[in-house]
Amino acid sequence: QLQLQESGPGLVKPSETLSLTCTVSIDSISSGSYYWGWIRQPPGKGLEWIASIYYSGSTYFNPSLKSRVTISINTSKNQFSLNLSSVTAADTAVYYCARAGTIAAPRYWGQGTLVTVSS
Amino acid sequence: QSALTQPASVSGSLGQSITISCTGTSSDVGSYNLVSWYQQHPGKAPKLMIYEVSKRPSGVSNRFSGSKSGNTASLTISGLQTEDEADYYCCSYSGSNTAVLFGGGTKLTVL
Numbered sequence: 269q270l271q272l273q274e275s276g277p278g279l280v281k282p283s284e285t286l287s288l289t290c291t292v293s294i295d296s297i298s299s300g301s302y303y304w305g306w307i308r309q310p311p312g313k314g315l316e317w318i319a320s321i322y323y324s325g326s327t328y329f330n331p332s333l334k335s336r337v338t339i340s341i342n343t344s345k346n347q348f349s350l351n352l353s354s355v356t357a358a359d360t361a362v363y364y365c366a367r368a369g370t371i372a373a374p375r376y377w378g379q380g381t382l383v384t385v386s387s
Numbered sequence: 388q389s390a391l392t393q394p395a396s397v398s399g400s401l402g403q404s405i406t407i408s409c410t411g412t413s414s415d416v417g418s419y420n421l422v423s424w425y426q427q428h429p430g431k432a433p434k435l436m437i438y439e440v441s442k443r444p445s446g447v448s449n450r451f452s453g454s455k456s457g458n459t460a461s462l463t464i465s466g467l468q469t470e471d472e473a474d475y476y477c478c479s480y481s482g483s484n485t486a487v488l489f490g491g492g493t494k495l496t497v498l
Contacts, residue, residue: 305487307433314390315425315476320397331484349496364432372480372487373423373438380432 270295272365272378279361280385286352290365290378297346298323303368304341304348308361309380316361320371321348328371355385389491391416391477396497404465407493409477410458415488417458421480422463424453427492428473436475437462464495472497 276288290304297304305320319329319339329337340353352359362382366374392410397403409416409424416422420440425433435444437453440460450465460479464471477490 274432307489314492315427315478315489317478317489320487328485328487330486370421370480372419372421372478373435374433375435375438375444377432377434 270376272376274363274365274378276363276381276383278382278384280355280383281387282356282385284355286355286359286383286385287351287362288293288350288365288381288383289347292346292348292351292367296343297341297348298343301369302372303328303371304367305368305371305374306339307351307364307377309358309364310358310361311339315370318350318352318363318370322371340348357385359383360385362377391479391488393475393477393490393493395491396494396496398498399464399467400498401467401469403467405495406464407462407477407495409460409462409479409490411460411479411481411488412458413419414442414483415458415479415481416455416460419480420455420483422453422455422460423478424451424460425476425478426471426473427476433476467497467498471495478496 271293306318362380366373425438427433441453
């Protein structure tokens with residue numbers, strides 16, 4: 269069973285950059301035609317798609333976040349990463365990484381990691 | 388771009404059936420058979436229940452079914468069970484920005 273695990277700081281200061289990594293286990297991140305993505309959920313609120321990267325390197329972004337987001341894959345470490353710059357309290361959320369066969373159907377999810385933006 | 392529109396809450400009795408709607412536009416739900424549905428219990432990651440409008444991943448009960456008409460997709464749960472009580476989210480590909488949209492979520496209460 270594919271496993272994904274998010275890692276990164278749980279607390280980020282306003283105006284700084286939030287950086288998260290997703291480590292993929294059991295399967296190779298470069299095997300198969302999959303989308304690797306990030307989704308977040310503010311406390312008590314709904315899901316919001318942030319960005320996805322195709323195994324070939326093509327990237328897709330939520331237009332409302334695009335100017336602040338970078339997403340990348342590190343095949344040698346079997347990881348993919350998210351950077352979100354200039355964070356504010358509105359970026360406080362549980363951040364999930366996921367794998368999808370089609371871009372709008374993430375099937376395998378990490379357990380999620382809470383990132384709080386506060387000074 | 389706006390999120391897809393779902394009712395905030397629905398309820399049904401044990402054994403009954405309920406349907407959750409998800410309304411988008413001709414740029415997303417109406418144009419692509421790339422609608423998926425997720426179940427989320429408190430404190431847990433979402434679980435994929437339906438993909439490509441009506442397909443079920445292996446291991447998902449056949450009590451869950453999906454459909455689409457025009458710009459509105461629907462999730463139907465038949466034979467409601469207590470463990471079905473959860474939040475449900477729809478999701479669709481949007482061609483207008485090559486993006487992914489989620490609905491606001493629907494809280495299902497099983498009476």
